[in-house]
Amino acid sequence: MSKKARPQGRLLYAQSGGVTAVINATASAVIDEARRHGLEVLWARNGILGALGDDLFDTTSLSKAQVRALAHTPGGAFGSCRVKLKSLEEDRARYEALLETFRRHDVRYFLYNGGNDSADTALKVSQLAKEFDYPLTCIGVPKTVDNDLAVTDCCPGFGSAAKYTAVSVRECALDVAAMASTSTKVFIYEAMGRHAGWLAAAAGLAGKGPDEAPQLILFPERTYDEGAFLAQVDAVVKRVGWCVVVASEGIRDAEGRFVADAGGGTDAFGHTQLGGVASHLAGRVQQVLGHKVHWAMPDYLQRSARHIASETDYRQALAVGRKAVQFALKGQNATMPVIRRISDAPYRWRIEAASLERIANAEKTMPDDFIREDGFGITDAARRYLQPLIRGEAYPPYGRGGLPKYGRFGES
């Protein structure tokens, strides 16, 4: 507990975009760290919507046990949202509504926990506050299973989804190997990740060498060529007897069309809504090669799988929450606590402050030297990067009923 004077005003915390297995761990650390400094935390319901509509939850009513339970509860305890504010000119009324909420509740610190869109919003809010001479410190707090944020070495949420992916692919590969003599010969696993192949790449940790599963990975960083893909599948089946493919949801053909064009909608961020790559590829393998195929699309399961969270990821999710509060109290406006890797083995990292300007709207895809020359696998450099991120098992506590004891907060 700090002996220093109690800070002025309150802290407003909000989550944005797709939730993760550990974003509530970050929230738990934010609340705990703020309490150490005598700072009250308001939590906006449904992300920025709650801040715009003055729908805030006062976390001072949460017990210590509830704050602890937050740390092992997946999802977003008070809701997130997919709403992107536009430029200050276009969305001026909404930005001013935000400032109005801040004034009403004496909010002096704004922590926005999300991806690159959220970093952009936090940056704009800080600019507006300056324009209106309102004393506000804005901090972006990183989160995304896609691992596509710039500057930070990795993103809280990714390590756990990566662990889920690698473990699931190793497990289902053992299943396929057992069945291949008379049944399924090709298995296709669809990974999230949007324009970045990080989650698909994590599946590569499940095996080593060209004959271990996954034998083929399809990255959005490489053009999808159906002929080349099917030839590879056929070659693997001939050599190994079966083949596990991991396909990133965001792969595109030479014309730039998403292979998962089945859905075709767009979300509130203006991104094409993805999904359906695995079923498409499975159909083609069956039609063209004639192999029996199974496929899996874990969808939200992969980003909410707190039961198989990575210990590294969990610790980093807590660390960015704590540091965000510390940066806020030091007045490090328009920054984000990012993870800086010091060494691969032993794995060492620390949290540093980075300017939101360097992160807002940028997107970090897989570097070339992480993708195998033939385009269908990961390199040793990728392994060195990915491996520490899935290390350790941060199991949630379980009840007598055999289910994790996840907290309930929404009704509070």
Add this chain to the structure above:
Amino acid sequence: MSKKARPQGRLLYAQSGGVTAVINATASAVIDEARRHGLEVLWARNGILGALGDDLFDTTSLSKAQVRALAHTPGGAFGSCRVKLKSLEEDRARYEALLETFRRHDVRYFLYNGGNDSADTALKVSQLAKEFDYPLTCIGVPKTVDNDLAVTDCCPGFGSAAKYTAVSVRECALDVAAMASTSTKVFIYEAMGRHAGWLAAAAGLAGKGPDEAPQLILFPERTYDEGAFLAQVDAVVKRVGWCVVVASEGIRDAEGRFVADAGGGTDAFGHTQLGGVASHLAGRVQQVLGHKVHWAMPDYLQRSARHIASETDYRQALAVGRKAVQFALKGQNATMPVIRRISDAPYRWRIEAASLERIANAEKTMPDDFIREDGFGITDAARRYLQPLIRGEAYPPYGRGGLPKYGRFGES
């Protein structure tokens, strides 16, 4: 270690049909128990195919550590297969080839680890051995994630898949609840189970009461009526704000057509090949109700998820393996070790011998009093039955790399 005389001949063990997270645990117990009695175990590669083609692995070469590792390794260590022998008349040559393999290797005990088709095969092999006066004791050993075997209270493999299902649905429901204000309002999870709704029912353990996820479950034991289903989804979204649906792969409409008719193939057992219910339902919800939908199809992930195995299931998988060897040595021909439930709370069970004739080709679907009157959920009776089966976490050991230390046996 038994002080008794070493039994005559050897034991042949084979796995059949879809593998599970704990079928190798049963194999591990078979080998360990046989060793206690000085009995050598041969393991047929790729199930009955290995027995037919004289492709047997001699398990005496497995170290104690390898036998222990089997117990926490999912899949089928030496392969399974989907080959169903027909009647003795139709498939006589193959049955005789089996007997020939038994003679060649002095096999006096045959343990066939599978579902109801395998119980039928084991029964027929026992009949043929009697006809040829060959001294053989045949034991069926239960296994199936579908939980559809007759006589036994539950099936090894089911409890772990059930735990995976309940945990995954609870987790993704927290995700959907967080996103529903601006994004996904309906989430559809597709469960395995063929003609039986047991795995879909297990998802019901994730919540209680009509407002907790999964709010709707679609069972193959009830006719799928699109109008009624969509009305229920709409009502739940209006009342709760979002809706999680769990759909069994085997649901059929009033004309008896599988909703998942997209695939439409048949496997070697003559069963229609299923898959694709969730994507179909998702499309209808989006088209008719206009809600944003996400869906998941975990497919093999649900039956190979050793990382979230149920302790109850694991213990039962070991127990049926041990008892199968004991029954074999006692000459309890044409039987299966089945699980008899003594009480729900505290949960008590024991292994008994049941005649294969009562199990062969029978199929146990969900009893009427396990399905809620409206057809879209489970009753308290179902909860009392299901709950003990997912209790306890039988975690596998993990390596420094953050992945489970699953054994490798295929190359041995």
